[in-house]
Amino acid sequence: MIIVFQALYALVLLLFLLLSAFIVFHIVKYSYDKKAAFLMAAIFVTFTGLLFFSNLILFANLPLEEMLSYIL
Secondary structure, rough: OOOHHHHHHHHHHHHHHHHHHHHHHHHHHHHHHHHHHHHHHHHHHHEEEEEHHHHHHHHHOOOHHHHHHHHH
8 A cells, every 4th residue: 555655646746847847848938038037947946846855855754654554
């Protein structure tokens, strides 16, 4: 059951990365000012990366066996 839960979480992370790439593409492609687009994309990528890795670290530290034993 834990492997299924981890696979679903990996799917969510993949979707998160794809949506982030979609947002960066639109920031760069449809911005009027290229200098501002670069700045906005850099800020977005920086904070998104921080949120992604903090989420990954926190998920890795979850006691899944204990949590899922109460549910199942």
